[in-house]
Amino acid sequence: MSHRFVDEDGSVGGGMEVRHVHPYQAVKTYRCPGCDHEIRPGEGHEVVVPRDAPQDRRHWHSSCWKRANRPKGAKQAAKKQQAAKRTRKKR
Numbered sequence: 001m002s003h004r005f006v007d008e009d010g011s012v013g014g015g016m017e018v019r020h021v022h023p024y025q026a027v028k029t030y031r032c033p034g035c036d037h038e039i040r041p042g043e044g045h046e047v048v049v050p051r052d053a054p055q056d057r058r059h060w061h062s063s064c065w066k067r068a069n070r071p072k073g074a075k076q077a078a079k080k081q082q083a084a085k086r087t088r089k090k091r
C-alpha cells in the first residue's frame, strides 16, 4: 500500500540532492510544488535540495517527484493516474 514510498531513486543528478523523508520524520505540513497540494505530517515524501542553493529546498510527494522527473513518454499514463486519484480523494 505505501510501497511506492520506499523506492530508492535518490540520484537524479543535475546538482540536486533528493532525500526520502519517512512518515515518522514528517512532522510539518508542506506544499508540494508538483500538484500544489499539502503534504501532511506523517506522510512520506521527498526533499529536493539544490546543491548550490540549499535554502531553496522543496518538499514533494514521492509520486509527484517521480512524475515530474519521468521521461516524456510516460507522462500520459501518469496523468491518467493522477486523475483517478483526484476523484478518489476529495478535499
Ligand SMILES: [Zn+2]
Pocket (backbone or CB within 6 Å): 032, 033, 034, 035, 036, 037, 060, 061, 064
Ligand atoms: Zn504532490
